Amino acid sequence: MPKWLKISLKIFAGLVLLIVLILVGATLYITFNKAKVLKMVNEQLDKSVDGTLVIGDMKPNFFRGFPDVSLTLQDVIVRDKQYSRHQHTLLNAKDFSVSINTMALFKGTIDINHIDIRSAAIDLFTDSTGYSNTAVFKKDNKKVKDNPSESSSSTQLKKFSLSNVTFTVDDRKAHKLFNFAVNELKGKMTYPDSGWRANFHLDVLAKSMAFNSLRGSFIKNQQLEGDFVAGYNEKTGKVNISVLPLNIGKDPFKINAVFATADKPSPHFTINIVADQIMWRRASALLAPNITTVLNQFNISKPMDVTCNIDGSFGGTDGGPKLYVTAKVKDSKITIPGAELDSCSFNGVFTNNYIKDKGFGDDNSAIKLIGLKGTYNHLPFTIDTGSIINLEKPIATGNFKSNFPAADLNYFLQDDVAKFSNGEADINVRYTADVVNYKINKPVIKGAIHLKNTDIYYLPRNLKLKNNSISLNFVGNDLVLNNIRLQTGQSIVNMEGRVNNFLNLYYNAPEKILLTWQIRSPELHLAEFLGFLAQRKTAPAKKSQANSGNVVDQLSNVLARGKAEMHLKVNKVYYRKFLATDATADLLTTDDGIIIQNVGLKHANGYLKMNGKMMQGNSLNRFALNTVVSNVNMREFFMAFNNFGLKDFTYENLKGYLSAKTSITGGVTDAGDLVPRSLNGNLDLSLRNAALIDFKPLVNVGRFAFPFRDVKNISIPKLDGHFVVNGDMITIKPLEISSSVLNIDVAGVYGLTKGTDIALDIPLRNPGKDSLITDKAELAKKRYKGIVLHIRAHEENGKMKIGWNKNHK
Structure with a gap:
């Protein structure tokens, strides 16, 4: 073995032995000087405590904080001086472990590097007056200020960990309640010149996150897990936190938060949340119950991208926080109360601060749907910006546009009003409507509806119209109908109409609606309109008994109960053998029939004037007419009116010219035939140059x-x-x-x-x-x-x- 390696190993072994000896010494020191060390720890912690600090026991742990000395404080209790009044213990920890710098310990000081809290409860309580049990922590130390030599350097925590800890923030003044069951919180801290930085892992159960406890909790009973990066800047007093991602339940979220701790009168916070491809119901479950209840009346079939900004203060009394939520939806089926919308795409926005400085309640909340496209009952539509304002008394507004084959209206109207074929429909209206039980109710609309080159089967009158064009314009409270062309068989009718105060009467008093028509026709064949003689076929009773908030149901109701005033000018009028020219008439529909006024026409080289009323009944329609006939050809006149029901005396028996005044009542069938033996009244005749044949x-x-x-x-x-x-x-x-x-x-x-x-x-x-x-x-x-x-x-x-x-x- 090389000599240098032997020397290195000996030095390393010596260092290890020295550290072990130091730790053993420290452990023995703590063991034999337990009371002294416990007193030192109490004194160190007591420097920041203005209340009661109780440490039940202390014991060293040799390996737990190696190479530091680890002390386990058991049954640690921290209470403020007002505990007897409010009964909220700030800290109650069964196991409070502190890792202490070994060298500092031998110098007679405590330098805490790591705190590990287990099986504990942390309860930050603020009463209705604004007093908080965090007052247990001293705000300053005059003794230190007066005599800095007596102060020790501030303790800098290097590591921290919590497990099986209940953390509660209960603010009765601001109506805020945060309660978390911490399974694990584990992190490290560094201390640059500007403040501190921390990296930690969090695994907690959010039992309550109520920014306003009167409205309920956000993310209630949701599991939160993620890795956080946090930092504190002493100059700005701001804490910045980010986590990528934070798993809330089964959904990952990107979160950034800023806590402005220096803000007065209370700390301010901003939290930004981003969730990609989250389901509607999973997102709504994370919000407060008052919001969730509303949102769960709806559903979106596909995942959506959501962002949320939460802005508020911990001590505020304005009912916050302020919420701003966005969502992007694409090609989804949307379920709303009473209907389904297919193939919908839009950008959505929710805010509870619709009008600045009006608070953050439901009454100042709004939902906006921007660029909404979809189909309803096969009808494609777009709404550039649809809004629902004031969730307490919701008002829906928007610009509704649609262009589609007119036949698609059949899905919308069903079998109550009319059936359409051919042609196209174009709708461009702005609507305002109440939202009752989450349904659009009594919409008020402005704009125009156009039908072009379409065939209409008007069911209540069994009337078939061909190649028709209609324009409905909503101007102010009035309905203006123009450019109307109706054709049934050989009859062509051009019409202009108006209903004054239409929008106010449509739902609330349809019986007061009066539609004024100006009707022009080059050629009118009355036999094609015999459906108007029969009683109107009404919609089912459940829809016609009372006014409906649904625009389609109410249309049938309005057609049944509303009235029309018609002013006609017709070049030629045909009815079976009857032909009249230059016809004029004023007609007014009533609940039981039609009032006929100012009828004038040329017939059989003479002139007819008429006033009266037609009253509709079951298969038999009664009429009462006052007629003036001037110098008509008798033969043509009797032939045109089918001899007025006479059989022995017919047009073949007559020649000459007739003038007459009549006041007659009678009956006519739904087919337009005079009911035999139904005539009653007076008849004054004047014949000139006549002959009886x-x-x-x-x-x-x-x-x-x-x-x-x-x-x-x-x-x-x-x-x-x-x-x-x-x-x-x-x-x-x-x-x-x-x-x-x-x-x-x-x-x-x-x-x-x-x-x-x-x-x-x-x-x-x-x-x-x-x-x-x-x-x-x-x-x-x-x-x-x-x-x-x-x-x-x-x-x-x-x-x-x-x-x-x-x-x-």
């Missing part, structure tokens, strides 16, 4: 009374009459008929089916040349000249009998 009752009378006269073609230059209609009975008020064949005075009742009883006074003279007489008095005198027949035509046992009128006076 082949009217069977008169032909029959003519055969009996005037076998040689042509009663099949009777010209009537002028006739004015008054009739009362009662079902299938028409009462003929005394009527003078002056014709080319004979003059007749008629009075009685004409039965459409039975009950006819008509009195006829017929002068037998030939009135063929009466038209040449211009003197009215002479004409009246000649009317009854000669023989006058008094005939009665009446029904008896179902047969018409014609004979002498024995009742004539």
Whole structure:
């Protein structure tokens, strides 16, 4: 063996032996001077304690702190002077081990390098007045200041470790409660000129981390484990902590924190947390219960990237801390109360300090969804920035945009209102809505909805519309409808409409909604709109009984209960054989029908005016009409109206021009047919240049009374009459008929089916040349000249009998 190696080994062995001898000596010294060393330790620790410090026992551990001397202090208790009042022990440790610098010990001083605390409880308590049991630690030492020679150098802790330790911060004034069960806390410290640095490993169970104990704890009952780097700067009074990563439960987090211990009136802290690809429910479980309860009403199917900034103070009374949370979501299914959104992507933000200096409570909290894209019931949509503000009374706002095939509306509307096909829909609206039970309720919208070139089947009226375009514009509180083109069969309708105060009435008073329409049409075929005669097919009772906060359900309710005022101008109106031109009308829908006003139209070379009402019922619709007919062609007029239900008297029996005033009630079926025997009312007729052609009752009378006269073609230059209609009975008020064949005075009742009883006074003279007489008095005198027949035509046992009128006076 080389000589130098032998010498080196001897020196090394000597050093080891020397250290062992020193440790043995130190151990023996402590053993035989236990009371003295215990007193020295007490005195050293007591320099920083203003209260009670109790060390139950002390014993050395030779190998535990090698090469330092390790002392185990047992049953260590530290209490402040107010303990008897609040009953919170600052430190209660069964095993408190201290490693002491060996050389310093022989000099008669204590230099602690390592503290190991096991089976202990640390309780930092602050009462409602702000007093803390940490007052046990002296803030300064006047004796040291007055006589620095009596002070010893500050103790610099090199290592520390805790295991099986309960650590509690209970601040009753600031309503904060932190409670951790420390399985292991183990680290090292260095002391540069600026302060200190520490590296440590942490394994704890967070039983409570309540920044506001009134609202509950963050990361409650979550296991925390990670390697920390910490540092303290004496000049700034700040403690910086970072951990990469900290495992909270099963999820890793990147955390950086700053604690500004010098801030007044209380220390301030900032904690930044980053979590990549964490599930929604796992993230929400880490927050306080008041937040978790809200967030758990929702769910996101895929992991998301989350950041969280927590900013607050340990002694604050503002309900903090301030929270700012961000999340990035991509291509996920989002579940919200009552609905599911597919293929959603957005950047989310949560803050509990929406308005600066308004506090950090639910009432000042907000959720923002930025760049939200997704689909709902097959409808793609985007919301550039959607917000939910004030979690106590939530208000949702946002800009909603969507463009899609109009047929996709069928998924949205279901079977309550309409079915769409062809064309496209475009929606661009801003909405504001209450959030009730975490559902959007009664949204108020502004903007526009456009439908282009779409086919609509309007279910409540069984109405099919082709190639339609509609624009709905929400302006202020009003709804403006323009650029509307509807086509059903051969009818084309162009419409402009408006509902004043629409947004206020839509949910709260739909029965007060009045839609004012301006309707223009080049050609209208009324038979294509017969669905409006039948009662409206309503949505299920559960949706129509009361106002709904859901916009789609409420649409059906509004259509059923709202009213419309329509002002029509139509170039041509067709209904079966009826044709009118230049038609105008004012219509007002009511709960039970339609009010008809100011109807005017040209027909059969004449003009019609009408006012009245149509009342809808089950299969039978009642109407009440006041009509003025001016100089219409009788043949065309009766043919157009299907002879008004008359069978024996038809358009084929008539020629000439008719003017009339009517006040009639009656019934019409859902198919648009006049209900037989339903007419009631008064009818005033005025005929000019008329002719009665082949009217069977008169032909029959003519055969009996005037076998040689042509009663099949009777010209009537002028006739004015008054009739009362009662079902299938028409009462003929005394009527003078002056014709080319004979003059007749008629009075009685004409039965459409039975009950006819008509009195006829017929002068037998030939009135063929009466038209040449211009003197009215002479004409009246000649009317009854000669023989006058008094005939009665009446029904008896179902047969018409014609004979002498024995009742004539």
